[in-house]
Amino acid sequence: MKVFGISGSPRQGGTDYAVNYGLNYLKDNGCETRYFSARGKDIKFCIHCDYCIKNKKGCVHKDALLEFYDGMIWADGIIMGTPCYQGTLSGQTKTMMDRCRAILAKDPLILKGKVGMGLAVGGDRSGGQELALTTINNFYILNEMIPAGGGSFGANLGASLWSHDKGSDGVAADEDGLRTLRKTLKRFYDMMARTRKVA
Numbered sequence: 001m002k003v004f005g006i007s008g009s010p011r012q013g014g015t016d017y018a019v020n021y022g023l024n025y026l027k028d029n030g031c032e033t034r035y036f037s038a039r040g041k042d043i044k045f046c047i048h049c050d051y052c053i054k055n056k057k058g059c060v061h062k063d064a065l066l067e068f069y070d071g072m073i074w075a076d077g078i079i080m081g082t083p084c085y086q087g088t089l090s091g092q093t094k095t096m097m098d099r100c101r102a103i104l105a106k107d108p109l110i111l112k113g114k115v116g117m118g119l120a121v122g123g124d125r126s127g128g129q130e131l132a133l134t135t136i137n138n139f140y141i142l143n144e145m146i147p148a149g150g151g152s153f154g155a156n157l158g159a160s161l162w163s164h165d166k167g168s169d170g171v172a173a174d175e176d177g178l179r180t181l182r183k184t185l186k187r188f189y190d191m192m193a194r195t196r197k198v199a
């Protein structure tokens with residue numbers, strides 16, 4: 001099973017740490033993985049020019065997201081990780097979602113049936129992780145994907161982590177948050193295995 005991990009953080013911090021924690025877990029379970037980070041990338045906003053709708057040849061912008069598009073199309077499962085900014089996801093994460101309009105214009109079913117999980121890292125314990133996860137899960141639902149949560153006691157909507165504003169060190173020390181990540185990864189893996197079997 002092929003898993004694409006995405007970090008919507010502009011730095012090598014807690015989100016990068018948590019997404020790679022997930023990818024390593026899945027690699028240990030036999031998955032093939034790819035990783036894309038917004039860090040250091042020139043990512044342009046969707047400008048609603050409708051080039052993608054009119055031409056069905058992808059996005060008018062030929063920027064760093066070409067690699068992101070490849071990963072989204074290649075994967076059976078997607079882990080979208082975001083830092084919490086202003087009580088929700090980062091602008092980088094939102095821009096990546098918006099820019100998916102280009103691949104969906106070319107093929108509206110391009111993401112259909114893929115399993116997706118969300119992961120949100122806040123400087124606070126309750127700093128908008130739930131809203132960020134809901135937005136990620138809504139993106140999956142809108143595009144006919146299958147959203148995976150991690151179950152009750154902390155991981156209902158996905159993985160929720162608290163960096164204490166200390167980047168990767170903060171997330172590595174957040175045992176409760178990492179537990180929500182492991183719970184979500186287990187369900188994500190099971191759902192991928194089940195959907196691949198019936199596909």
Ligand SMILES: Cc1cc2nc3c(=O)[nH]c(=O)nc-3n(C[C@H](O)[C@H](O)[C@H](O)COP(=O)(O)O)c2cc1C
Pocket residue numbers: 009010011012013014015016082083084085086087088121122123124125126127128163164165166167168
């Ligand atoms: C512009 C900005 C807004 C932020 N807003 C929030 C917030 O609303 N809630 C929160 O918990 N943390 C907030 N933070 C803190 C980050 O979520 C936290 O430091 C997190 O670890 C960043 O992820 P990273 O380590 O992967 O870069 C904000 C940070 C920045 C830069």
